[in-house]
Amino acid sequence: MPKLDxxxxxxxNKEELxxxxxxxxxxxxxxxxKCFSELKSTCEPETAELNKLLNEAGKTTAGFMPLDFLCNEHLSEKALNSVKQDILKADAVAVISCGxxxxxxxxxxxxxxxxxxDSVFQGGYHGISLNTEKCGACGDCYLTATGGICPVVDCSKGLINGPCGGAKNSKCEVSKDKDCAWESIYNRLKSQNRQDVFISEAPKIRNYNKNNADFMDSNVKRIQAKRNEGFYGGLYPEERKELTEKLVITKIADPEIVSIPLQQHAGAVCEALVKAGERVSLGQKIGASKAFVSAYIHSSVSGEVLAVEPRKHPLLPFPVLNVIIKNDKKDEIAPSVASKGSLSSCTGEAIVQAIKDAGVVGMGGAQFPTHIKLSSAKVLDTVLINGCxxxxxxxxxxxxxxxxPEQVxxxxxxxxxxxxxxKGIIALEDNKIEAFESLKSKLAxxxxxxxxxxxxKYPEGAERMLIKRVLNREVPxxxxxxxxxxIVNNISTVVAVYEAVYNGLPLVRRVVTVAGAGVEKPGNYEIKIGMQVADIARACGIxxxxxxxxxxxxxxxxxxxxTLDVPVIKGTNGIIVVRKKDELTAEPCIKCGRCVNVCPMELKPHKLVLFAQAENWEMVEKEGxxxxxxxxxxxxxxxSKSHMVEIFKSSKKALKERKK
Amino acid sequence: MLITQLKKKEELLPFFKENILLIACFGCKEVHFPSKEYELLKAELKTLNLNISGEIVLDYLCNEDYTAKRLELYRNEITKAGTLLVFACGVGVQTLAALLPDKTILAGCDTFYVPGFSGFTPTSYDCEQCGECKLGLTAGICPLTACSKGLLNGPCGGTKNGKCEVSKNMDCGWEKILLKSKAIGEPNPRIKEIVSIRDYKKSFS
Structure with missing residues (x-):
């Protein structure tokens, strides 16, 4: 339980109100x-209290709206706009909040x-977690000299040059419940044998101008600009792109055996078109489904089918049928692999057919079949290529x-x-200067x-965020x-479309970034679909x-x-080694509001967690x-280290199951 | 909310006497912690042949329970180190100092105040938590914080072209109050009431 509130x-009081x-x-x-207090309910008792008082005074309540983090201007504006009609009917708006x-x-x-x-003074800033320690944010940190005890906040007089002399029995003269901060400082330093440090120093005068209005204002504007850059929320994680950004795409030695899952796409799983013992050639269709949402699967090597059996899938929690092929390394190409024409010679329908035949899916991770996107009956005006x-x-x-760049x-x-x-737009982040120049130069x-x-900014590559930023449209x-x-497609997908039409080559290989701690040979490798991560680990020294x-x-x-015994699939854009997350258990939410600040979908993650843990599925759904x-x-x-994504994934699953 | 800035190298160097362990808090990494400057400083310190025994990167040092648990993981490094140089806001430094009372803790950052309480939503206006809220009378603009002098009974007269005499980048709070009052209808007649002297005790009750 949070210790502090x-x-x-x-x-x-009533009269004043x-x-x-x-x-x-x-x-x-x-x-x-309320922020920075235990998250229990979603409406504070003061609202009912005020409502009662208004009724007793013969006033009418035109409506009421409890909100989280009222100070979050962006979200509060939207929420208030949604009830504008009711608000406009009122004579005045009564606000229950801090100043x-x-x-x-x-x-x-x-x-x-x-x-x-009335707002209640909290005496300094308490960090992001509930904490007894506070900071006066004076801009002139004295903690080094004072044994880590702050004289600005902990001394009731904020003295920075030693005690005032008013302390009695270690207690402050202002309140006998308060320890004399300077005595605490002295005792701390004495225990470390450093008591001479501050005594020998010249007296200090606090510079109140360090955090003047202009400086404060510039900080506010800078942070707000960063926060609201392009779209609401998001983060600026450490990019660490420099590890592989200069490394030219290289081929990796073909594996002895590939294991190609029959589900590498959103939609229905494919049925195997080949049996153990059969010979297959590179690019031969080995999996297909009659369902509308599905994508064909092709062999990425030539050789002999060893088995068709369930194997562990890199993304799905259950085993999926895989076609296991022994590579004869001859790369015999299937007769179906032949150019379908060019941009000028192909009709629109022919292009869609070529894309469908090649089993192209979104290669950014979601793996949605591309030909379905292109066959939409909706009125479309822009193709947005996601190069973020x-x-x-x-x-x-x-x-x-x-x-x-030409292929893109x-x-x-x-x-x-x-x-x-x-109309086509390719959007990339400003950390990709070389790519930008390269595309521009070929634009002609x-x-x-x-x-x-x-x-x-992360997660700019999420299509909703990109559309908002580039076209300023909001996907409902x-x-x-x-x-x-x-229509949004990513770069790898666009290149696969090019290959599907110009070379008639199905999606059987892709570029994968291999990087991170403990990777001897990081790089951007062209890897055949179905190659085991274990083989890649051997080749790259992971x-x-x-x-x-x-x-x-x-x-x-x-x-x-x-395990490393999983294959590369169509959506695998990276094989990376990163530090494990803390395995500490989650603490109760303290309503610090940071998740609400960063959620690009403008959800309230802390509330979703609250409702999901109470298994209140109606509210989980309502909160989006x-x-x-x-x-x-x-x-x-x-x-509080809540494992939020996991909770939301299982909430979605629970909701879907309930609907069935 | 608050924001940190690295102290100058010259300010830190006198403390580099024994082997030092660097502890950096990246909890507020994406907007508030000067991470690039920190990396530069670290690189520079390395070239100076100083006795740096290691580096621990944590987040939310202010979260006492977590920090206590995580310090356990680094107990060896901490025991070996003579001094800990902590790059965090004042809350983080104090939390660590309270958890490790026998260690010399050095503060690597200065901490500055930015208006706004909740999380990290920075606001251009502020609340002084005076305990005597006047916002209902002043068209929702706080005279304590929007006026650089915190005047409660109208403007001081020092404003020029709507700007405060303290800083020409700052609007006159009282002019804003009057303009906003007019914009939302008649100014509240009670705005002319003389506000009693501020009771500083109220904010603590």
Missing amino acids: YTKYKLK LNIIGDNARIYIVSCN IGIQTVAGLLALPVLGMC ECEPLLNADNRLMIER LTGLRLIMKAAGIS GDACIEVISVRT RGGLPLDVGV KVPDNFELKMGGAIMGFVQD VMNCIECGCCEDICS
Whole structure:
């Protein structure tokens, strides 16, 4: 249980409240759920108290809205807008909050705003967690000289040059419940034999100008700009792209055996078209399904089928049928692998067919079949190519843009033609200067395609965030990019489209970034689908150190692998080794609000956790768990170390099962 | 909320006497901790042949329970180190000092205040937690914090073109209050009431 409660407001007394409310007859109540206190309920008792008082005084309550973190202007504005009609009917808005919340509401509404609370002084800043230690944020830290006890906050007079002399029996003269801070400082230093340090120092004068209005203002503006850059929320993780960004895409020695899962896409699992003992050639279709949402599977080598059997899947929690093929290393190409034509010779339908035949899926991780996106009946106007690769460490797409810009551009033009769209945009993060230049140089004045660079921020590569940033359109909750007229594809997918049309080559290989701690030969490798991670580990010299783990995908959203006996699949953009997360158990939420600040989907992760743990599925659904994109920002930032993504994944599963 | 800045190298160097363990708190990494400057400083310290025994990177040092658990993991390094140089806000440094009372703790950062309480939502306005909220009378603009002098009974007269005489980048709080009052209808007549002298004791009750 949280030990402390940092509630910052208390309701004014009755007389004062009535005095403030005055002649206003219809009152709308906005209340803030307290921050930095135990998360128990989602509406604070003060609201009911005020409501009762209003009723007794013969006033009408025009409505009420409890909100989390009222000071979060972006979210509060949206919430208040959603009830604007009710608010406008009121004479005034009564706000139950600390002074910051009241000022936020007053700034957002053109109605008289009545402050219903007095804010309670907390004496300094208490960090992000509930803590007895506090900081005066004086800008001139004295803790080194004072044994780590703060004289500014802990001494009731804020003296910085020793005690005042008013202490009696170690207690402060201001309150006998308070220890004399300077005595504590002296005792601490004495125990370390350092008591001479501060005594011998010249007296200090506190410089109150260190944090002046201009400096403070510039900090606020800088942080706000970073927070709101492009889209709401998100994080700026350490990128560590430099490990592989200069490494040219190289081939890795082909494996002896490949194991190709029959499910490498969103949708129905494929049925095997081959049996053990059969010979297959490179590019031969070995898996297909009649379902609408599915994608063909092809052999990535030529050789003999050893078995068709269930094996562990790198992403799915259950075994999936795999076609195990012994590679004869002859790379005999299937007769079906032949060029389907070119951008000018192919019709739109032919391109879609080629993409379908090649089993192309979204290669950024979601693995949604590309041909389905292109066959949408919706009115579309833009193809947005996602070159952000916002996950730390990954460079596969980056290298493709640097080394194969023509293929990227042609692939994009093919997609535009197939979907009948005349506008294409390639968006990449501003940390990919070389890729940007490379694409620009091959653009040759094509006015239909725009290459733009956006400021780096995670999770920019999430299609919703990218659409918001680049086109300033908001994909509705529960909707798809198609709903706002956009098709989003990632760079690897576009290159696969190019290969599917120009070379008739199915999706049988992809570029994978191998990097991280304990990787002897990091790089961007072209790897055949179905190659075992164990073989790659041998070829690249991967030794996972203690306290580290191997992930397939990115550093944040990637899937942890407990064995190396899993194959590379179509969506594997990275094989990386990263530090394990703390395995400490989660502490109760203290409502620090950071998860709400970083959630790019504008959800309230802390509340979702509360409801999920209480198995209150109605509320979990209402709070929008299905809209969670599992980007992991909330978990990364959580000061209570809640395993949020895991909780949300199982909540989604529970909701789906309930619906069945 | 608050924000940290590295102390100058010259300020830190006199303390480099015995073997030093660096502890950095990256809890507020993405916006607030000067991580790039920290990396540069670390590289520079390394070239100076100083006796640095190691580095521990943690987050949310202010989370006492976690920090206590995690310090257990690094007990050896900490025991060996003579001094800990902590790069964190004042709360983090104090938390560590309280958990390791027998260790000399050095503060590597200065901590500055940024308006706003909850999490890390920075606001351009602030609340002084005076315990006598006047916002209902002042169109939701706080005279204590929006006026650089914290005047409760109207402007001082030192404003020029809507700007405060203390800083020309700062709007006059009282002018803002009056403009906003007019914008939302008639100014609350009670705005003209003389506000009693601020009771500083209230904020502690």
